[in-house]
Amino acid sequence: MRLQSHPFPVSDTIIYMNALPTYEEIVSLHKKHAPSQAAFDLVFTHCQIVWELAEQLIQKSSLSVNSELVKVGCLLHDIGVYRLYLPDGEIDHANYIKHGTEGYTLLKEEGFDELLSRFASCHTGVGLTKDEIEEEDLPIPPADYFAETPEEQLVMYADKFHTKTTPPKFMTADTYAEKQKKFGEEKAERFRQFQKRFGTPNLQALAEKYGSEII
Ligand SMILES: [Fe+2]
Structure with missing residues (x-):
């Protein structure tokens, strides 16, 4: 599953890509790295739900993004x-x-290029700065980790509406924004900016489908 690297215009929605991995290839990759069936079920189901949230927003807000990516x-x-x-x-x-x-790192080791590997490194919270990482002594290499392309930003944003707690739950925009305030008002404000741009997903149908609570 090796993808060739290619020029990637970060600020451009037109992305020149070689083949993307198929759904089946991604499932196989998850199974290869999951330490247990329970871990696979938790993580892969969450990833699947994040896609269902993103897909809903693409349609509802008529977003101009590469939906396959x-x-x-x-x-x-x-x-x-x-x-x-x-x-x-x-x-x-x-x-x-x-x-x-x-x-x-895992995706790079598996031969994926920067375009795909960055979906992992830039989805945490609403972004992390080098200063925060140094000030809080976080255990990751100090650097700015921000979703930059519309596709990276949508994955990061959709992720905020579902949490892998025990049991997993859906989280409203208001709940997420409130939780972000403990990391600073600017984090909550940044989330609200994404909400204005991408819209607010309807969680009800997904919560029923997956039998999960909405908090
Ligand atoms: Fe996630």
Whole structure:
């Protein structure tokens, strides 16, 4: 599943790509890296839900994005979580912030290019700055991690509406914005800017489909 690298105009919605991995190839990749069936079920289902949220927003808000690329980005974005499972089957929550960069490394090791690997490294919160990482001594290489292309931004945004808690839950825009305030008002404001641009997904039907609560 090796993809050739190619020139990637970050600010341009027209993306020149070689073949994207198929749905089946992505499922196989998840199964290869998941330490257990339970881990696969949790992480892959979440990725699938993030795609369903993004797909809904693409249609509802008539977004001008490459939807096939968004789908692949959604399905791959959390693959690094598998590297944070402890031997007892629990996720290492203390180091959870690493799952984006771990995913980026995993995807690069699997031969994916920058275009696809970045979906993992730039989806955490509404973005992380080098200063924050240094000030808070976070366990990831100090750098700015921001979703830049419309496709990266939509994957990052859609991810905010579903959480892999036990049991997993859907989260409204208001709940997410409120939670962000503890990291600073500017984080909540940044989220609201994305909400204006991409719209607000209807969570009800998805919550019923997956039997999950909305908080
Ligand atoms: Fe996620």
